[in-house]
Amino acid sequence: MNINMSLIGQMITFAVLVWFSMKFVFPALNNALDERAKRIADGLAAADQGQVLVKQAEERATTALAAARDEAAQRVADAEKRAQLVAEEIKANAQAEAARIIAQAKAEAEQQATQAREALRGQVADLAVKGAEQILKREVNASAHADLLSRLATEL
Template sequence: MTPVHILAASENPLLPAWYDIVWSAICLLIVFLVVWKYVLPAFNKTLDERAERIQGGIEKAEKVQAEADEALAEYQKQLADGRAEAARLRAEAQEEGAQIIANMKTQAHAESERIVAQAQTQIEAERQSAMVQLRSEVGTLATDLASRIVGESLTDDQRSANVVDRFITDLESQSSAQPVKGA
């Protein structure tokens, strides 16, 4: 027999010896028990802690997100309230401005009427003063003219006053009879 046949007849080269299989199984069983008893619980504990931290982080994130949503809603509400308040204040300011303008117009109108009335009073006083001055000057001129025409002196106050009054009355009747030009 050849050396290969001898080897083939005694053992299968692909199968290990039975004592190797037993010792390998014992070692595998010991490693399995150690892993089962010590490594797997520690590994599970680590995974559980990590899962709890992740779950806590998710819950915390959801809580923070809910608070942020509430804060955003509150901010938007306050912003809307602020805009409404600003619009109300603008409307009030416009209303107050219109009232102030109306008051100022009323005051300006009253002031202009007062100034016009004062000016009319002043004009009337100046007209009366001019009339008095004109009467005295016309009276003096009329007396001088009458003295020249009559040829006698009209220095007597009573006579002069009568002549002046009669002359002014004649002038007024003539001016009222004639229509005023440009009026």
């Protein structure tokens, strides 16, 4: 066989192989590679979008947490104010009750003092009447009279 002929046959076979590969094999490989590149690009885009969404969610969570803390602080402040108002109201009620009890006790003490004075006046009047009776029953004597007055004074 002739080497030139063999070389030309191999070149023709190689050219047919290259043409066949370019026509049927490479387009299929290129499509598969393009599809894979597209899937990778979509995956990277989705990952980037996911990171953006995560950042947005973190920002919303931070904002919501700050708002919840502010609301909780406001509620605590309101509860403290209400508790202070209730305490002041209870204190005012207790002071009013104490004042009422003191006024009632003073009135009762004054009433008892008035009753004691009235009773004492009655006793003094009775003693004065008894003393006058005794003086009138006895003879009018200065020493007896002084003695009766001293006993009357001790009884008072």
